[in-house]
Each structure stands twice: as C-alpha cells, then as structure tokens.
Amino acid sequence: MAVDPVCKMTVEPAKAAAQSQYKGESYYFCAVGCKQKFDREPDKYLAGGGSPMSGH
Amino acid sequence: MAATERLTLAVRGMHCAACVGKVEGALRRVPGVENATVNLATERATVGFDAGRADVGALQSAVAAAGYELVEPPAPGVDTSEAEQAERDREQRRARLRFIAGAVLSAPLLLGGMADVFPWAPALLRDPWVQLVLATPVQFWVGGPFHRGFLRDLRHRSASMSTLVSLGTNAAYFFSLAVTLWPHAFRSVGAMPYYETSAVVITLVVLGRWLETRARGRTSEAIRRLVGLAPRTARVVRNGRDVDVATDAVLAGDLIRIRPGERIPVDGVIVEGASSVDESMLTGESLPVEKHVESPVVAGTVNGTGSFVFRGTRVGRDTTLARITRLVEEAQGSRAPIQRLADRVAAVFVPVVLVLAALTFAGWLAFGPEPRLLTALTTTVAVLVIACPCAMGLATPTAIMVATGKGAEHGILVKSAAALEVLHRVDTIVFDKTGTLTVGHAELTDVVVVGPGTEDDALALAAAAEQGSEHPLGEAIVRRAKERGLALPPVAEFTSVPGQGIDALAPDGRVLLGNRTLMDMRGIDVIAVEDRVAKLQAEGKTVVYLAFAGQMLALLAAADVMKPEAPAVVQRLKRLGLEGVMLTGDNRRTAEAIARQAGIERVIAEVLPEDKAGEIERLAIAGHRVAMVGDGVNDAPALARAEVGIAMGSGTDVAIEAADVTLMRGDLHGVVAAVDLSRKTIRVIKQNLIWAFGYNVVLIPVAAGLLYPVWGVLLSPMLAGAAMAFSSVSVVTNSLRLKRWRPDNEEESHGG
Numbered sequence: 001m002a003v004d005p006v007c008k009m010t011v012e013p014a015k016a017a018a019q020s021q022y023k024g025e026s027y028y029f030c031a032v033g034c035k036q037k038f039d040r041e042p043d044k045y046l047a048g049g050g051s052p053m054s055g056h
Numbered sequence: 057m058a059a060t061e062r063l064t065l066a067v068r069g070m071h072c073a074a075c076v077g078k079v080e081g082a083l084r085r086v087p088g089v090e091n092a093t094v095n096l097a098t099e100r101a102t103v104g105f106d107a108g109r110a111d112v113g114a115l116q117s118a119v120a121a122a123g124y125e126l127v128e129p130p131a132p133g134v135d136t137s138e139a140e141q142a143e144r145d146r147e148q149r150r151a152r153l154r155f156i157a158g159a160v161l162s163a164p165l166l167l168g169g170m171a172d173v174f175p176w177a178p179a180l181l182r183d184p185w186v187q188l189v190l191a192t193p194v195q196f197w198v199g200g201p202f203h204r205g206f207l208r209d210l211r212h213r214s215a216s217m218s219t220l221v222s223l224g225t226n227a228a229y230f231f232s233l234a235v236t237l238w239p240h241a242f243r244s245v246g247a248m249p250y251y252e253t254s255a256v257v258i259t260l261v262v263l264g265r266w267l268e269t270r271a272r273g274r275t276s277e278a279i280r281r282l283v284g285l286a287p288r289t290a291r292v293v294r295n296g297r298d299v300d301v302a303t304d305a306v307l308a309g310d311l312i313r314i315r316p317g318e319r320i321p322v323d324g325v326i327v328e329g330a331s332s333v334d335e336s337m338l339t340g341e342s343l344p345v346e347k348h349v350e351s352p353v354v355a356g357t358v359n360g361t362g363s364f365v366f367r368g369t370r371v372g373r374d375t376t377l378a379r380i381t382r383l384v385e386e387a388q389g390s391r392a393p394i395q396r397l398a399d400r401v402a403a404v405f406v407p408v409v410l411v412l413a414a415l416t417f418a419g420w421l422a423f424g425p426e427p428r429l430l431t432a433l434t435t436t437v438a439v440l441v442i443a444c445p446c447a448m449g450l451a452t453p454t455a456i457m458v459a460t461g462k463g464a465e466h467g468i469l470v471k472s473a474a475a476l477e478v479l480h481r482v483d484t485i486v487f488d489k490t491g492t493l494t495v496g497h498a499e500l501t502d503v504v505v506v507g508p509g510t511e512d513d514a515l516a517l518a519a520a521a522e523q524g525s526e527h528p529l530g531e532a533i534v535r536r537a538k539e540r541g542l543a544l545p546p547v548a549e550f551t552s553v554p555g556q557g558i559d560a561l562a563p564d565g566r567v568l569l570g571n572r573t574l575m576d577m578r579g580i581d582v583i584a585v586e587d588r589v590a591k592l593q594a595e596g597k598t599v600v601y602l603a604f605a606g607q608m609l610a611l612l613a614a615a616d617v618m619k620p621e622a623p624a625v626v627q628r629l630k631r632l633g634l635e636g637v638m639l640t641g642d643n644r645r646t647a648e649a650i651a652r653q654a655g656i657e658r659v660i661a662e663v664l665p666e667d668k669a670g671e672i673e674r675l676a677i678a679g680h681r682v683a684m685v686g687d688g689v690n691d692a693p694a695l696a697r698a699e700v701g702i703a704m705g706s707g708t709d710v711a712i713e714a715a716d717v718t719l720m721r722g723d724l725h726g727v728v729a730a731v732d733l734s735r736k737t738i739r740v741i742k743q744n745l746i747w748a749f750g751y752n753v754v755l756i757p758v759a760a761g762l763l764y765p766v767w768g769v770l771l772s773p774m775l776a777g778a779a780m781a782f783s784s785v786s787v788v789t790n791s792l793r794l795k796r797w798r799p800d801n802e803e804e805s806h807g808g
Contacts, residue, residue: 020579
C-alpha cells in the first residue's frame, strides 16, 4: 500500500486515481486534485513527511 | 406566406403535342397559378397554385374552356390509380374497336380501289356506291374523334394533328363523293373516287392511337406497382376487437394488428409484439430487419413470421410509400428543356404545314399536269396527313417515363425529368464524406497492445469500461467485443470524465480509457506509444488510450470506415469521364485519409455546413457541371444548389427532399447507375426526335410532289398515313427499349 503524499490517505497503487514520477520515485494519489497539487510543489508535500513508496 | 398547393391531375382529351401547350397556357392564365406543366404521355397536369387565390374548380373551368377536361383531384391511394386504369382500359378498348371496324371496312375498299394491283377483286367492290357505303362509317365514326378535335381547334383558333387528319381525309372523302354523284362531269377529266385513301389513312392513324394507348398503359406500370404495394385493408383494433378497415380510412393513432406474412398498410411504431420485416421493396436491403416494441414500420413492407400491433403515425398521403409514389409521379409529370423544344417545334409545325399544304395546292393547280384539280387535291391530302406531330410529342415523355420507372425498379428514384436530362452532362461528382463515402458511424479498426495480455483481454477491459456508454466510439468498442463473444470483466465505480474519457475500477486495478488529456491528468506515461498514435492519426483514425493499474495497456483506434465499394465507384466514374471530389466538414487529415483510400484526388475539407453550397457554387463558377451526393441535413443546400442533387436513401428526409435523385439502397454504385441511366435516356430521346423530325422533314417535300418533275414520284396519302403511324410506333418502341436497362454492377438480385 502507498500513501497519498498530499492528503495522507492510503492508496492501493494499482487502483490509484493518478500517479506521478518525481526524482525517480513513483507517487500515488487518491484523486486528480491531489496529483495536481503535488505536481505544482512536490517538495513541499515530500518535506512534510509521509513515506514515498518505491515504484514498480 | 401564401400556402402553395401542388396537385397532379389527370387531363383528358389531349392527342397532340400542340394540346400540351394549350392546356398549359390555359392553366397558367388562371390567377393564382404559379406554374403548370402538362405531360402528354401520362396525360397529367402538375399545377402549383396559391390555395388562397385559386381552386380546383377554377383550374377545371379554364381547362374546359380550352376544350379539354381536367379530372377531379384524386382521392388518395389505390382507388385513383384503379379508376384511371379502368378509364385507360376503356379508352384502349374503344381505340381497338375503332381500329378493327376501320380495318374490316377498309380492306374491301383497298381491294376495289386498287384494281390494278388486285385484278381478281370482284367487280362489285369497284362500284362507287358500294365504296361510299363502306367508306362513310370509317370517315365519320372511326374518324369521328379527329373531326371533333378539328372543330374544337377551330373554335380556339389553334391547330393540332386532328386538324391535319380531318382536313386531309375530308378533302379525299368529299372529293370522292362528288365524283360518285356527278360521274360524268368528273370522269371526263379522268378523276376517280379516292374512298380507300381516306379510309385507310383513318384506319392507320387509329392503329397508331391504339398502339399508343397500349404503350402508355404499359409505361405507367411503375406507379401502379408502387401504389399496389400497400394492402387495401388494415386490421384495426377498436374497442378490443379487430375490425377490417379500408387502408384509406385508417387514422393516425389507430392500433393495427399485423399477422405473419402480411403487408403493412401504413407507417407506424410497434407497441406490442416483435417480428422481422422485409423492407427490400423500399430500401433494396435484402436482409429482413428485426422489429420490436418502439421500432418504426413502413407501409408496403412485408411482415415475417412474428405478429405485432403497431400504432399508425403517418397514414393516407403521408406514408413513406405515398411520398415515394408522388416523387415518381412528379418526375413523370415534370418536363425537361429538351422536351419543351420538341413541344415548341410541334406548336409551330401545324400552321407551317397548313401553309405548305396551301402552297402545294396552289402550285399544282397553277403548274401541274392535267387533271390539275385532282393531282392538286391528292398532293395536298398527302401533305396534310404526313405532318402529324404526334411522334414528336411523345419523343421525350415516353423515354423519361420508361427511364424513371426503370430507375425506381433499381432503387434510383428520379424526382424530376430535368435531373435525368442534366445528369448525363455533369463532369464532377461531389461526395459528402460521412454517411455517403463512409458507413456513417465509427468502427473499431485497430487494437494495439503495448502492455501485458492479448488483444482480446484489452478489448474486453475497454468494453467493460464502456458498457452503457453512448459515445459512438464506446459503442464501436462494445460492438466489437460482443462480435468476438468476449466475457467482460466485472467493473465498478464508473466515472465519466467530461472531455477526457472514462475512469472505472476492475477488481485488480484502475481502468482509464480516454484521450491524451486523461492520461496526462492521471500521470500515465505515454511516451512509448507516441509514434504509434501519430501513425494511427495520420490514417484518419481516432485514438483512445487504455491504461490499467497505472500502466499503458493498449491503443484502440476507430474510424468511420469507407464503404467497401467506394474505390470501385470512383474508378468507374473516372472511366465515364467524371471527376470525384470530396466535400466535408471534417479535418483535412481525416478527410485525406479516406480520400486516398477511395482514390479521390480533390478534397475540400473543414467546410462549415452553411458553406457547402458555396463550395458547389465555386466549382460551378470554375466551369464544372456538378452533381452532389449527400445524405445529411447539412448537405441539403448543396444538394439543391448542384445541377443534380443525389441523396442517399439512408439519409435524412430533408436531404431527400432537396435532392433530385434518391438512391434507395445506400450503395454508391447507384451513382454510376444513375449517370448511366441518364446517358442512355438522352440517347433514346435524341433518336426519338430524329425519328419524328426526320420523317416529317423528309416526307413533306415528297408528299408535296417536289420530286414529281424529276422522277415522277408522288407520295400516296395512304403511304403517308402508314409512315406516320409507324413513326409514332417507332418512337414509343424505341423508348420501350429502355425497359431492358439494368445497372452494370448489380451485385445482388432482386428480393434475394
């Protein structure tokens, strides 16, 4: 299971509504809105904690 | 806005081309009449008039004043045509009776009168009093209609064929009577009675008439066959009971029960039951069409093995069948420019012939050999009889009539005779793309799998996501999956993302199906498939991306595919010297992809609907003669603007109304067939005119005796009459040759 870095919800990667690549890592989101926020300022959400799930 | 009413009415009493002009003139002079055309072959007048200012009564009295009869407007449907047919049969029987009487009485006259040829003829037949007894009924009963026509023409100070026949035969008859009464005076100058001349002329002209009525009866069959498609009665459900009601009396809203094998009486919508219906007589589509509740049914089509109850929606003169019938009728009643030429010439012809006859008489009287009066009379009779313009009056209408009937039989409905005449000389055929060159809806063309799994897996997943989708592309995907019999994986939580696609959840992953934007929004990596996408798009295809569990799984491409016969049709047109052009509102890339496949070089793409007519006009200004083939509401203005508009029968009513020709089968080969039919028809009309004109022009000088001073050749009035009758017959027979016409590339046979 992965955690949405924006809203901190638990997300099943295969069923994630959206995903993003950042610095070689894959991030999964519960909704498109979270992905958009993340894509604008990825570092803000990554700095705020939460553990990225390694891709693939 | 004033309501313009359009009526097609039967006209009685017309015999010659000259009559046509008189009836038309009389109708046009009625206040409120906007246009009127009269067709001699069908004996019909088509009148457009302002219903507020004119009525049928006014039209009838105007026509009556001109010396003809305009028959009461038709009660709709079968009865009219049957009454007309009965009247036609009666007329035919009368003509036959007259001919037989004429032949029986003329034969002994011929024997007795031409004793040199028949030396064995009994002497009794040479007795002028016996001849008088035989000739009189022929002159006045068999020839009665001509004399009545002559008197009618005199009253209206006009002239027609009857004038010529009546003048010529009366001259011969009364001349003979004088010889019989005062034999000594006349015999002293060597004059002989010429009873046989007038009798045989009348008999032969009546024969021509009879054959004409037969030919006319036969060429009108197409309409009767169309009308006969609807059954006479319908089984209407009233108060829970089935009641047989005349088809004409069925009202919109009535419930009608149809049993297996029955014909459907009116148009409507099924409310109960299901069946398959054979609609081939209307559309040419040979496969029965499945019908269930809410399916439309059309009058004239044949029910299969099921039974159903339907609610009548369009009845009487509004059914599709009645409208098609009117299309054909209007085409048969409308007249083309080349025919007007024939009619104009005929109207001028009669007075010219009268003048020539007078000159002949005067010339022979002044310079002829003795007995001058006798030879002058004989040559004048010949001139008067030779010049009947009947064959000319029939040249165009018979050909057009046979051709439109034949066209209808092969699914080509020609709305106006003019279209049939103009179509032969078009050099450019403009095709609408969607629904005309193409099947008109998207078909799945490619499934390119880029992830794990097979093509079928990808298709099943996409179909599962698209279930219940009303998007045409989604429908194409679901249809294909069904065709392949794929089991669709269970999916839930469908979300349709407007402008992007569909988002759904399968048990082990999220399914995303949509465009590039959807993929971008969801962070799906599409770089690996970009080349493939570009290639598919270059082929004019619409591409959707299928992603599963965060990965690109497949590309699905769909396109409005070209009709399979399109390239062959474009090729055949090229061989006929016609250039194909594509006109479409679609983007250039899609349009060019289809054009390339079809073999069309010239593409006019990205045209707004309202500009289509403008593009046709531009082609016309550039010197092209343009026919437009289309099916949509947006094609209607272009169809009307083109010299000939051709609508696909599968198209909208609006397009069909605007077009001159309707191809009832969606098959493009019909375009080639229509051009071919037009060319063959024109050829026949020209031959007909040559027959009619040639014979008049060549024989008049002979009849007038111009060859006499050189070779001593004179045309006997008898030969003249025979030549005339056979010229009419040749024209009609030549037109009937069109009955053998078939489209070249008819793949399927009828009713198959």
